[in-house]
Amino acid sequence: MGAAGIWEVQVTLKPGNHSLAVEQIASGKRTERGAPRAFKIRPARIDDIKVEIIEKSITFSGTGYPGATVVITVPGSPVTLPQPVVTADGKWEIKATDLPLGKLPASILQKVSDNASGWIESLPYNFEINNSLPDVYAVSSTDDYQPTFSGKGFTGATVRLFNPGGGSQAAPEVVVRNGEWQSKASQQWGPTLNREVHIKQFLDRHQSLNWVKHPVTIPPQAPTIDLPVEDGLSPTFSGTCWPNALVNIAFNDDPAPYNATGTAGIWTFRRPTEFKHDITYTITVSQTVATQTSTVTTKSFTVLRSMITPVITHPSEESDVGHELVIKGSGGMKGATMQVRDVVYDKNLSASQVLSSDGDWEVLVRSLNLRSYGIEAHQSDKNRVSKSKRLNFNVVVLPPQITQPTAGGKLPRTAKLKGLGRPGARVQVWVVGATKPWLEDIVVRADGQWECEAASPVGVKNIRALQSFEEDGTQHHSRFTDAVQYSVVPAAPFVETPVAGQLIGQRVVVSGFGVPGDTVKVKLGAVQASAVVMADRTWSMNLVLTQTGGMHSLEVTSALDEFESEAAQRPVVLGTFVPSIDIPAAGRRVENPLLFAGRGRTGVGEIVSWYDPDQKWLADVPVTGNGWRGQAATPLSLGGQWVRFSQTLAGGNEGSHSAWVISPRFEVEPEIPGKAGL
Incomplete structure (x- = not known):
């Protein structure tokens, strides 16, 4: 207590209603308490407030007395703000929306209940809300050559995008809807590096505080590549x-x-x-x-080869051709496909043919109709086509061919004439100078061949042929072939002896059959002989040969006057070495079983019947320098006999076989018991 009887004391009380009474102590004695007095303790004034404005939302926050109610008043505003209660940790927050833009006076206080349906308010804190239009944010742009800009802003505001300096707009202005905006550049920018766009939003008389500078980088897009233009091997x-x-x-x-x-x-x-x-x-x-x-x-x-234009080299322009034709040309490309087209009827005449080499090419065309044609050769490679010039030709019935006889050749009196023609056609053969066909109605087979047997007297003959073919009810005739002159000659004679491959000696009889009156000539090297065929059609002659031994061929021909046949060949084995048969001796009387012996050269010999060479009396008998000897394998018939002997030869220049030698006559008698036969 002060000297003037005045006292004061500082107490700390929580906000709210309180009742205080005073009691004093003097000289250790307590006085009675004074009458109680009621007090209303205010909460502290809120001096620190944080204001955050995002688009149309304003957030107020700060600290206060736990449990107190915070009241913000904006005079003249139709908006009533929420009144939050301060949390236990002393924090509070109020979100206000739709407050008008501009600078707004406001006051804030906190209050606690007086427990009598009233409030104990703190002193108010007056402040100003600067609710300006916010800057745009979250700005981005595409990297297209004509970029599109987008971002977030104040709903209803107009966003304007300018080039630096503000002299021109970078993109059309756009109104923010639902907090977002988007605008495409007014023109194509193309590639650019850090080009700025300045952006602001406006609403009525308000505008955002700052120009938001947005750098734009657009990298160049990858260029395109077209298919190369063909230009040889360097497109x-x-x-x-x-x-x-x-x-x-x-x-x-x-x-x-x-x-x-x-x-x-x-x-x-x-x-x-x-x-x-x-x-x-x-x-x-x-x-x-x-x-x-x-x-x-x-x-x-x-890279593809340059296409080569094919050239048709065959047939020639306006030529006559047959129904089957080989189209020939040049300018082919290996691996390309060649096809012949009928340009008159616009259709393919051939199948596609893959060429195996560069240069010349051939395509076979079959079954052509008898008419005029215009064709092109189409060469294709890798979906590219080159075409030849048009070639015109006529399909006709061509003359047939005579393949037998040949010009200057020979045919026997009776022989087959042969040739080639169009399958199904009919051939006529004419003698040159005649007024009607010599042979006619000869059908050409499906393989294109025809033949006909004809008989002619010996002499010179001159013939030609033509053929006719029916198509669509009309007969078409060919021209005549060139004349073929040939000789009709006797047929080669039939040789009866010696038979083919027979072993003969240097003296040999050659015989056979022929046409009476013809002269048969037999020739072996420089040795020859001839004989006239007799009325019974037989002929025969002796030939004395001088050649060395071995394989030879007799040439046998028939002739009448100056017309001679082709030679008939008769292969023979000539043996020039002559062995001997010494036992049995000439005129000797012998008994079965017979003993044969003689002389020869090293080899293997055999004894056969003089009239039947297949009847072997002694086979595979060895022959040495000392001769040969052997006993007949089977008995010989009784009476006069002869045998023949021949042997193989080892080495020398006389061939592989000897000549046949015939024994002298000997007599085979019945066996006499007790008598030895030699």
């Missing part, structure tokens, strides 16, 4: 790019980099070195604009 490549861009080019087979400049948005390039045809390559292209290089574009390609 021209092209594609689209940004005007005046530097185009970077690389090939998978070439380590060297190449460049081209895009003019008016198109780049072209032709490599100085050629490619190989029919090999797959890759080209890789990028472009550099505004110090930026695009991603790459890669395309595979194959």
Whole structure:
């Protein structure tokens, strides 16, 4: 207590209703308490407030007395703000929406209950809400050559986008809807690096505080690659790019980099070195604009050979041809497909034919109708076609061919005439100078061959032929063939002896059959003989040969006057070495079993019947320098007999066999018991 009887004391009380009474102590004695007095303790004034404005929402926050109610008043505003209760940790937050834009006076206080349906309020804190239009935010743009800008803003506000300096708009202005906006650039920008766009939003008389600067970087897009334009083995490549861009080019087979400049948005390039045809390559292209290089574009390609125009070299223009024709030409390409087309009726005349080599080519065309044709040769390769010039020809019935006889040749009196023609046609054979056919109605077989047997007297004959063919009820006739002159000669004679492959000696009888009156001539080297065929059709002659031993062939011909047949060949084995048969001796009387012996050269011999060489009396008897000896395997018939002997020869110049030698006559008598036979 002060000297003037005044006292004061500082107490700390929580906000709310309180009742205080005073009690004093003097000299250790307590006085009675004074009458109680009621007090209303205010909460502390809120001095620190945080204001955050996002679009149309304003958030107020701060600290206060736990359990107190916070009241913000905005005079003149139709909006009533929520009155939150301060949390236990002393924090509070109020969100207000739809407050008018501009600077708004406001006051804030906190209050606690007086427990009598009233409030104990703190002193108010007056402040100003600067509810200005916020800046746009979350701005982004696409990397298209004509970019689209987007972001977030104040719903209902108008967003304006300007180039730096504000002299021109970068994109049309746009109204923010549902807090978002989007606008596409007014024109194509193309590649750019850090180009700025200045952005602000406006609403009535309000505008956001700042120009938001948005940098735009648009990298160049990958250029395109068109299919190369054919130009031999060094084609021209092209594609689209940004005007005046530097185009970077690389090939998978070439380590060297190449460049081209895009003019008016198109780049072209032709490599100085050629490619190989029919090999797959890759080209890789990028472009550099505004110090930026695009991603790459890669395309595979194959360089094709230049197409060669085929040329038809056969048949000739306006020539006459048959129903089956080989079209010939030049200018073929290996691996390409050649096909002959009928340009009159616009259809294929041949199947597609793959060419196996460059240069000359042939295509077979069958079953052509008898009419005029116009054709082209179409050469195809890798979906490309080159066409020859048109060639015109006429399909007719061509003359048949005579293949037998040949010009200057020979045919026997009775022989077959042969030839070739159109299958199904009918052939006539005429003697030159005659007024009617010699042979007619000869049908050409399906294989294109015809033949007919005819008889003619010996002499010179001159013939020609034609053929006719019916198509669609009309007979078409060919021209005549060229005349064929030949000789009708006797037929080669039939040789009866010696038989083919027979062993003969240097003296041999050759015989056979022929046409009476013909002269048969037999020849072996320089040795020859002749004989006239007798009325019974037989002929025979002796021939004395001087050749060395071995295989030979007798040439046998027939002739009448100066007309001689073709030679008949009769192969024989000539034996010039003559062995001997010494036992049995001439006139000797012998008994079965007979003993044979003689002389010869080293080899193997045999004894056969003098009239039947298949009857062997002694086979495979060895012959040495000392001669040969052997006993008959079977008995000989009784009476006069002869035998023949021949042997193989080992070495020497007399052939592989000896001549046949015939024994002297000997007598075979009945066996006499007790008598030895020699």
